[in-house]
Amino acid sequence: MMANVYANELEARIFSARSTFGKTEDVVVKLEYSNTGAQTTHIHNWCLPSNELYDPLFTVTCNDVPVEYLGPVIKRREPTIDDVIPVAPGKTISTIVRLSSVYDMTQTCNYSIQYNMPIEHVIFRHAQTLKTLPDKPISKLQSHIQSNNIRLAVEGRSNIKHRQNNIMTVRKRAASLNYVGCSENATSDIIAAVSNALNYSNNAFIYLNRKKPTGTNRYTTWFGTFVLTNWNT
Structure with a gap:
C-alpha cells in the first residue's frame, strides 16, 4: 500500500522536441518524474535510463496495434537503497530516451507513445514510511504510473x-x-x-x-x- 500512496505523488511526463522523424533519425523523447508530494520519493535507478532502454518502460502503438519491445528484459536482484534515486518534494528529474533502437518502428506510422509501468517496478517501497499514509480508500490508489500520451510521425526504418x-x-x-x-x-x-x-x-x-x-x-x-x-x- 505504501508504494501506491507515493505513486499518487509521483508524476511522469514525456515530451518530444519534434513531431516527425525521418528513417535515418533516432526517435527520442524526454522523460520527466516530478514529486508533487511533501515527502521524498525514491525511484529505482533503472527507471531513469541514460539514452538506451533496458526495460520496456513505454507502451508504443501503431494504428492502435501494440509495437513489439525488442530490447533487453533484465531479471534483477532484490533492490536496496543503493539502487534508487531520491526525488525531493517539488523536484523534477529527467532523462533522454532513444525509442527507435528498442521498439519495432519498421513501419511508417503515427506512433502513440506513453510511459506506463507498474508502481512496484518504479518506486522503492522500503524507503517509504507508514507515518505519511493519506486518509483515502485503497480502491482509489494507483496500480500503474502513466504519463501523458504523445503521437509522433515516424518513417519506417531498419532495426x-x-x-x-x-x-x-x-x-x-x-x-x-x-x-x-x-x-x-x-x-x-x-x-x-x-x-x-x-x-x-x-x-x-x-x-x-x-x-x-x-x-x-x-x-x-x-x-x-x-x-x-x-x-x-
Missing part, C-alpha cells in the same frame, strides 16, 4: 535488433529439423548445409550493418554498381 531476433528464430527452427527417409550421411550433410547457410547469412547481416554504405568489393561482386536503396533493402 538491427529486429533482424537479430529473426535470425534467432530461423536458428531455432533449424535446430529442430526433422528427417524422413534420410540416411545417416544425408542427415549429416543437411545439418552442415543449414549451419553454413545460417553462418553465411549472419555474416552478411553483420557486414551490412557495420560497414558504411559504399560500393565495397563485396557489394559490387553481388549487386554491381552501388545504389544506396539496394544497400538498405
Whole structure:
C-alpha cells in the first residue's frame, strides 16, 4: 500500500522536441518524474535510463496495434537503497530516451507513445514510511504510473535488433529439423548445409550493418554498381 500512496505523488511526463522523424533519425523523447508530494520519493535507478532502454518502460502503438519491445528484459536482484534515486518534494528529474533502437518502428506510422509501468517496478517501497499514509480508500490508489500520451510521425526504418531476433528464430527452427527417409550421411550433410547457410547469412547481416554504405568489393561482386536503396533493402 505504501508504494501506491507515493505513486499518487509521483508524476511522469514525456515530451518530444519534434513531431516527425525521418528513417535515418533516432526517435527520442524526454522523460520527466516530478514529486508533487511533501515527502521524498525514491525511484529505482533503472527507471531513469541514460539514452538506451533496458526495460520496456513505454507502451508504443501503431494504428492502435501494440509495437513489439525488442530490447533487453533484465531479471534483477532484490533492490536496496543503493539502487534508487531520491526525488525531493517539488523536484523534477529527467532523462533522454532513444525509442527507435528498442521498439519495432519498421513501419511508417503515427506512433502513440506513453510511459506506463507498474508502481512496484518504479518506486522503492522500503524507503517509504507508514507515518505519511493519506486518509483515502485503497480502491482509489494507483496500480500503474502513466504519463501523458504523445503521437509522433515516424518513417519506417531498419532495426538491427529486429533482424537479430529473426535470425534467432530461423536458428531455432533449424535446430529442430526433422528427417524422413534420410540416411545417416544425408542427415549429416543437411545439418552442415543449414549451419553454413545460417553462418553465411549472419555474416552478411553483420557486414551490412557495420560497414558504411559504399560500393565495397563485396557489394559490387553481388549487386554491381552501388545504389544506396539496394544497400538498405
